[in-house]
Amino acid sequence: MSLIETELKQGIKSALKQVYDLEVENDFVVIEIPKNPDMGDYSTNVAMRLAKQLHNSPRAIAEGMLEAIKEASPFVESAEVAGAGFINFRIKKSKIADVIHTVLKEGEHFGENESGKGVSILVEYVSANPTGDLHLGHARGAAWGDCITRLLNKSGYNCLREFYVNDAGVQITKLGQSLLARYLQLFGIDAALPEDGYHGQDVADIAKIVKEQEGDKWVNVSADQEEERLQHFRKEGIRLELDKIKRDLDYFRVHFDSWISEQSLYDRGLVEETLKKMEDMGLTYEKDGAVWFKTTEFGRDDKDRVLRKQDGTYTYFAPDIANHMDKIARGYPKMVNLWGADHHGYIARMKTAIHAMGYGWDDLEVDIIQMVRLVEDGKEVKMSKRAGNAITIRELVDEVGADAARYLFVSKAVDTHMDFDIALAKRKSNDNPVYYAQYAHARMCSILRQAPALKEVSEYTRLTSEKEKALLKLIAEFPEMVADAALTRQPNKVCNYIQKLAQHFHSFYNACKVLDDKNPELSNERLALLNATKITLANALDLVGVSAPERM
Known part of the structure; x- marks a missing residue:
């Protein structure tokens, strides 16, 4: 709504108060631009909406308001009643x-x-595992999240753009094992890649970087150094994959204010602290040697969820809760997450956890990023991250340019499936x-x-x-x-x-x-x-x- 429309709405409200001693909410007064310019510059149907309440015809109500509106809105050149009771306005040209x-x-x-003045909001997006290149699904979320934060900043919100780094857990161990195998292969050693590891070219390329930087330092190690070697390749894998992710996001004009590590939540004791607080609040119970969260008590999840397993390790749910509690502690009570479509079922339990900890159901909002199908010459271009032939953000930008890629990604509602047409993106x-x-x-x-x-x-x-x-x-x-x-x-x-x-x-x-x-x-x-x-x-x-x- 423009400034003129806002002022016109206030004039109409003033007229209703003056003529009918009636106060209405802002949203009750609808201002529209007539499709036919002969009908005026702006129009309202407020008289028609009040007919039943005022026990009068819309035309009579509208005619009774005209002079009062003109007095309250000096920028109105003329006002007239049309049709069943519309009020059409012509605005002074200079206005x-x-x-x-x-x-x-x-x-x-x-x-x-x-x-958005006075509202602090943290938007978490992309947040891909540092185990490979960013693909089209990440690209759509990156473009959408970046545009959201631009809009929020433009509208006066205190907005923090955050990338949550999933650098703990089984997938990272597999990354370390895969990188170590690729590294050893560079020295002619027949090291087998884990069957469920990362077989793509990107890991092989990172292994070459490790070799250039550290030589054969990790080729021959004693048995008691093997764990140290694996941990080193886990850390190097994370570091080098993250460096690549940051470069590719920068290439796509996507930037973050904050990078939060999952592992840091453990290192700072926040995961244990959060679980202890939940226990003290009576939100958990023990069963079969595991610690469970009473999610079903809050009516939005179909079963209780494990936080700590029998072997003492945490499920991914536990650090996620700690992460969101940390966001609030850092001064961001309003949180927005952009998640992939495969996380849809996770929304209810995450919102439940935040509510159970004493916060509002809507303090966390989640936008689901639906899948992208890449189309070229009328045929789908298949993607397979594990096989190493995924279409990456960098490849897409090289092919169609950052402008076309970003624009097309955000031109469609993010909760709908999307066909990305390469030919259209390149067409001049x-x-x-x-x-x-x-x-x-x-x-x-x-x-x-x-x-x-x-x-x-x-x-x-x-x-x-x-x-x-x-x-x-x-x-x-x-x-x-x-x-x-x-x-x-x-x-x-x-x-x-x-x-x-x-x-x-x-x-x-x-x-x-x-x-x-x-x-x-x-x-x-x-x-x-x-x-x-x-x-x-x-x-x-x-x-x-x-x-x-x-x-x-």
Whole structure:
């Protein structure tokens, strides 16, 4: 909702109070832009919604409000009742165009808002095991999570971007064993890879790095050094895999403020501390030598869950609970996790644990990232991480570019399955939505390069055509769109806005002569509108991590 719509809503509420002594909530008053511009700039059906409550016809209610609305809203040029009881408004031309002043003044900061002021939120995403390359599923989550945090930061939230490193457990041991085997093979030793280990080329490449850095130091060791050797290769595997993950994410324009290690939770005693606290709160019981969490008592899980097994080791659930308690202790009571579709059943038990520890059910929210199917020439490109032929983030960016990859990933709702069309991503035509948007920005830059310097004006009174007003209204909606996309965590709303803004620009430019020597005053105002559109489009593209080229 734009500033005009917000002010208009307040004027309507004021009129209802004055005329009918009636107070309504903000959401009760709906403001819309009529599809037919002949009906006015804005419209409301509030009189129709109040007919039953006020025991009167909508038209009569609406007619009784007109003068009061005009008094409360001096920017309204005219208001009239239409149809069954709609109130249509025409706004003073200079008021609609005021947004140009705002955009030109705020520049790259246009769109920033304080809708999330005072709210601290931690967003955890990607969080892949450091056991191999990041693939397409990770890419979708990375793009989506990064865009969420951009929106949250733009909307005034205190947002922390976090990667949770799963560097403890069986998978890491398998990584260490696989890396050690590859390392020994480089010295001609017939070392067998674990059957359920990591057979991909990436582990073989890391083994070469270890050899270059440490030579044959770990080839011949005594029996009492074998455990030390395995632990060394576990740590080296984690370190080098993480380095690669960070490089690939950086290549994809995804950055984190914090990297939290699962192993560090054990080292700091947080896992034991959390389990002890749960025991003291009466949330656990012992059975068959194991410690169980009473999840079923809270009504959202179908069975109780083991926290500590018979052999004294912890299940993955225990450090996960400790991790979330640590997030809260660090000052982030509001948490958002992005998990793969295979974690859907895990949501209830995690939310149950947080609630059982004394926090709200909705203090943790989880967005599920559905699978991506890569399509090329109409056929699916198969992925197999263990076989070593997965399509990685780096390979995808090399193939289609970071701009196209990021944009297409966040253009579709994340909870739906997605076909990623390589041919579409590479196409330089209007069929490719990111190309269409970037071309619109480049075209604006080209026009402005040819134009004379903009002259500042106090009021933009000549922008009166429907194409101009439609573009102005859409620009004015940008900050509210950003706030809404941040609140709902839906970056695809930004992509929808980008496409609409590019379409409105092309429609305006095709209908209105921007560079006009015969009418320099009108030309100057249209150039200012063009510049405001360019700034808004660039800011919107930045929210999804896509560049705004000046030439194409």
